[in-house]
Amino acid sequence: MATADVTPKFNTREAVDFVIIGSGAAGGVLAKELSSNGFNVVVLEQGHYRTAADFKHDEVQVMFQDQLLMHPGWNDPQTFRRFEKDTAKVQQGGPPPALYARGVGGSSVHFTANYWRFHESDFKERSLLGPMEGTGFADWPISYGELEPYYTKVEWECGVSGQPGPFEAPRSRPYPCPPLPVKSSGVLFENGARALGLHPQPAPMAILSRPHNGRPACIHCGFCMGFGCESSAKSSTLASMIPLAEATGRCEIRPLSTVFRIETNALGRVTEVVYLDAEGTEQAQKAKAVILAANGAETPRLLFLSESGRCPDGLANSSGIVGKYLMGNGHSVTHAAFEHPLNEFKSVQVTRIVHDFYEHDPARGFYGGGGMDARPFLDSTPIMYAQSGLPPGTPKWGSEFKRMLRHYYTRKMTVLGSTTSVPLERNNISLDPTIKDDKGRPAMRMTYMDHDDDLAMATFLQDRAVEILGAAGAKEIWREPVEGGTIQAHLLGTCRMGNDPSTSVVDRYHRTHDISNLFICDGSSFVSSGRGQPTMTIQALAFRAAEHITRFARRGEI
């Protein structure tokens, strides 16, 4: 474990081997790998450095005051619009359009921890299915086979509980931990799916079902999705990677450090990273190389903010596609109530999934695929449930409302469908032309409307969810409308990977085509969206990138 006395404090005016911007799913892995390989690393994180003891069962702070999401120092608004013809606006109420956690560990701290490997097809669907006109539908420059060893590293080093399912791609090693104990939602979902001839399976989750790598097993407290884990059983990079990085004595995690510019010199090389520290004072850390791992929304924003005379459209953007092809994964939400208590407020969100509809099927009449899972979703905690958990048509107040509140809380479950997102140039992250944050940085602007095929796939999965819940014996089933997303927690594709510098931002090793000592590795590297659970793949990419970056650095090729 990390001890304070070995944590270095690097001089900002001396170039460290690597500055990593972001300490989340990717940044945490990169920090651990590169410091373990002998390099000096500074990690700049805009949020707080919280530890397990800071994570409370406080629904008011976490779900209603966005404790883990908000910028720790100042108001940093985001704007949203559907289409480029619209004027983007700051949304009133609710979480921001790009929903990510700020703090050491990033969104791996608050995530649900569904850890699905991609399938072989996810990397080569363009070749398998042919072109889709007017879209950025493309193959990855790497294959599942190339990534498989790193998926295995994620499972063993970060800690994943599961059991191989009938549809998954070949694996080189079993899961390190058996599946988490099934919940009532999992039993019902499994029963219903089996009755329909489907193949439900235990959910692979980055939550420990038994002690692993010196961390304890899940205590099933139930404050999981959206919350930080008080017992360090959730395999965030805060719990799994950051302590190992710090224990090398070569990694400094610098929280409350908001990067606003990456500086380049006349040779077109990155020289230093400029940020505001906890006091709001400008600092600059010199670096031999920089790895941008700030998530699929903050990463392109930072490249735009780093524009210069040589790069008027933003850093590493000679292709002009930085920020474009944003993919968020489509979703459908289906609720059901049963006769007896399920008590979904206990334990993790998901224990059973169905991947029968993962692959594209031309018989459906539209592109896409998806996965389904059973979970309490937003109704696991009492205030969220009371606000929005009752079936449509229920009185909103009075004695009948009270009776319904009493009835449904323990008897409800949800099936979530998660789908592909077609990569579209019109869906993107850019800088808002008028709105700025308190420090004068242009606000992040999201432009997003799901492709018709994404919505069709979400509806298809909702129809299957209704069938499964019916077969499971639900007393009532109700749907949330399938409509275009306005909040994206999966921020993918905005600096896509490819071999051609005119159609991609990073190469197959995550080096930017334009700048030899600038690397990007996070959700922005994705070429396709997968089926709704991207973190596993983000981390496999990070393990792989760290290996190649290490090789380049040792050969003097950075």
Add this chain to the structure above:
Amino acid sequence: MTSSTKSRRQFLKSSGSTIGASWLAVNTPLILAACQSAHTKIETQAGYENLSQEEAVELGAVVDQIIPPDEAPGATETGVVYFIDVALGGFMAGSASTLRAGLEELQQMAASVQARNHRFSDLSFEQQTVVLKEAENTEFFGTLHFLTMMGMFCLPKYGGNRDHLGWDLIGFNHQHAWQPPFGYYDAAVHAQTPKQGDDHGHS
């Protein structure tokens, strides 16, 4: 979490568009200090800090329409008015004028129902229901509904959910840790199989 947190957005919207913004603008240390004082007040049955006694009575009547007392306690007995008192002193201070203006309007509506009684709280429960139906789509009612759900089901340190009465109502049990079986439908599975997560069968 997924993009389908839109349902959360919907309820925030339906509760009045200003609420989300004021919740985001909170000052956390201030809230915690206020909560501690509210918790102490509840235990000592002390008075209110931001509401007048009369406002507290009127708000109590409205929140008891939202969650009425029956065989289980209603909103007032669960501490919702104390929660609102705390909220108006801190993180919901921006909504104080909405609530006060709404209460004023409610009194006028009440007076028109039964002229000799001027206060909403003086009306019979049934008369109150009729009056409130007229106001159920206002920002005043949306704000109060939001605060009532908060006050019913929050951690008791926030001043509401007295003695876990709100949690008891819906069957939520706040416990640090759980073990399977968790519910009715997984009980049989866990009775048949060895405890999952034990160290066997996996290398």
